[in-house]
Amino acid sequence: MSKRPAQACPPAAKSARQSDLVSEMILDRPAILYTGDVALPKDAAVSSVFVVGQPAAMKAFVAAAPEFLKQELSNFVTVHDDASSATVSRPSQIVTMIKQTDLTGEDKFVKLVLINIPTEASRHNNPARPDAVAKALVKFPDFTAPGSRDVHVFALGNTARDAAVTGISVGRAAFRFNLSTKRGAPCEMPSPKITVGVWSAESGPASKELCKALGVVVDKMRMSATLTDMPTNFLNTTTYVSFMERLVGDLKALGRDVKMNVIQGNELEEQGFGGLWNVGKACTANPPALVVLSWNASNANPDDKSIVLVGKGIVYDTGGLALKSREGMSMMKRDMGGSAGLLGAFAAIVESDVKLGKPLYFVGCLAENSIGPDAFRMDDIITMYSGLTVEINNTDAEGRLVMADGAAYAAKHLNPEFLIDMATLTGASGIATGHFHAAIMANSEEVEKAAVEAGRKIGDMVHPLIFCPEFHRAELQSDVADLKNSVR
Known part of the structure; x- marks a missing residue:
């Protein structure tokens, strides 16, 4: 380049x-x-x-x-x-x-x-x-x-x-x-x-061979980090989508079979993405978007299994009508770090031409959790892409709403064998596992152990949280919908 x-x-x-x-x-x-x-x-x-x-x-x-x-x-x-x-x-x-x-x-x-x-x-x-x-x-x-x-x-x-x-x-x-x-x-x-x-x-x-691999991996790590560092007056949902278009163009120039599909703005509402649409609809200048990148999917059969990376892309999080404090809102430009990290992983795998034996997808859930006349409210009931209804009792618990729509899209259309989601989902994880180990939850003990081991080898450490959803479902029960979006 x-x-x-x-x-x-x-x-x-x-x-x-x-x-x-x-x-x-x-x-x-x-x-x-x-x-x-x-x-x-x-x-x-x-x-x-x-x-x-x-x-x-x-x-x-x-x-x-x-x-x-x-x-x-x-x-x-x-x-x-x-x-x-x-x-x-x-x-x-x-x-x-x-x-x-x-x-x-x-x-x-x-x-x-x-x-x-x-x-x-x-x-x-x-x-x-x-x-x-x-x-x-x-x-x-x-x-x-x-x-x-x-x-x-x-x-x-x-x-x-x-x-x-x-x-x-x-x-x-x-x-x-x-x-x-x-x-x-x-x-x-x-x-x-x-x-x-x-x-x-x-x-x-x-x-x-090792030096070539290091060059690609580090270049994409720096890409992810720089995207995360950028303020929202530079990196909003519109410019983020444009950046991905340029990235896809660069990967295609290397001869890679990469494609991009964007569902944006009112199309999200029309197609039933109630979580992503409601979180981002208040920011009319830069509407929410679901961005799907694919690699080696052109010749895949409908029943072929895939690997899917789903990233949280909240380019700025004010908390919505549950407005954050000045201290709490500072650095919320980084609330899209999950999508940036997985975008970097996708690009590194594609550029390195790793032989996965199955299609690879990146699903970016992009929105700005803003305030305005169209902002979603506490007590609203929204219908997610999965068809479940959700009572909103905290507009500052928006990440799970956009991620749920992204995961539901993957489950419905991409036939995933393995799905990884990454998000700056809650500050509580920093208390649970500290500032140097990311929290990981997995429904597979084998995957959990592999992630912990891989993290130690490379220096991106993760530590498992308890995966026991049957203990926690009751806390999200709602009297007026299938569930609520926060325990408080």
């Missing part, structure tokens, strides 16, 4: 221009380059070099490291051995300037940052501590600020998997979205060019 040139900071503009900006800021920025080559070319205009890893991996890397940083790295390893309590429990780092001679014989100075990652990790964490990697790197403007510069990172691990996980965490910390200006001048939004050398004590340089 082509690089996007620097542009002036965007003013408030028409939806079409906003759609272009969203796509440009995400799809046209330079991707992070992953490589197994640990050499640093002398002609590279690198402003900063980072070496990130745990003590044993750093020690092993000294022999393979580029000559110009070997001495500093060796000294650092000697001081920060893996037996010290600081090394075990918290990261340590140094920042220095080192001299390098380029191809013309001219000396130049490069910023060198060495970061020792702690080794302490319980059974509910990844042993490579990817959380500590991202937390350490995000403090450096080299990653978090816009600008035209070259940054090189050596992502180290004791095993090949550890090195890959460290490399992914570098991507998490990288620049995503920033519209800061310089006084008196228009701001520019170029992304730094980042190269990540992946190396492990176990296997040495990472293979080309």
Whole structure:
């Protein structure tokens, strides 16, 4: 994909221009380059070099490291051995300037940052501590600020998997979205060019195949994160749909069998999507939408099983007429994070051409839970796509309404063998499982265990909640409808 040139900071503009900006800021920025080559070319205009890893991996890397940083790295390893309590429990780092001679014989100075990652990790964490990697790197403007510069990172691990996980965490910390200006001048939004050398004590340089896979996965993770960071005056339901159209176009250009179907606005009401329509109908400028993306479904038989990803896409949640407080409403631009995460997963699977053996679908349930003359109310009774009637007793419990319509659509039309839904559904999950483990509920113990294990391997941890619906159905009983949408 082509690089996007620097542009002036965007003013408030028409939806079409906003759609272009969203796509440009995400799809046209330079991707992070992953490589197994640990050499640093002398002609590279690198402003900063980072070496990130745990003590044993750093020690092993000294022999393979580029000559110009070997001495500093060796000294650092000697001081920060893996037996010290600081090394075990918290990261340590140094920042220095080192001299390098380029191809013309001219000396130049490069910023060198060495970061020792702690080794302490319980059974509910990844042993490579990817959380500590991202937390350490995000403090450096080299990653978090816009600008035209070259940054090189050596992502180290004791095993090949550890090195890959460290490399992914570098991507998490990288620049995503920033519209800061310089006084008196228009701001520019170029992304730094980042190269990540992946190396492990176990296997040495990472293979080309692994680096290619890391590049795709991290690019789509950054896409999901940037979408989630975007304010709603940029990413609303209209521009979100336009972004997906551009993404689908890019995937088709790779030769992938991807199709897109959108049911939007009054069509939702006409087709019976009572949950999604009622939640989003108050925002007349940007109506709700159900977006269905498919891969390898063109030649599928009607009885072929599929995999379906259903994501909550509430682009902003005021709480509706059950209006949130100022504190409670802040950052509700991120209430579409579930849809962004699964959109990234869909795109990564499709671009990587993973052999699933069955069609893959993404169902995005997009709406803005707003207030206005058409807003749905407490005490309303709505009819869902499934045919069930729901008494509304909390307009701020809207996520389950849009997700239920998405899941019902999948069950009725897509013949799912396996359905994953992802949502920022309730703040209570952050209390139940904390800020570092997502809550997971599954009707299959096998799937639950697989998700927990996969999360630990990659550093996206999940922890199961009790799945026992027969204990809780009574709390959602209604005297005037099939059920109510909240226990309070």
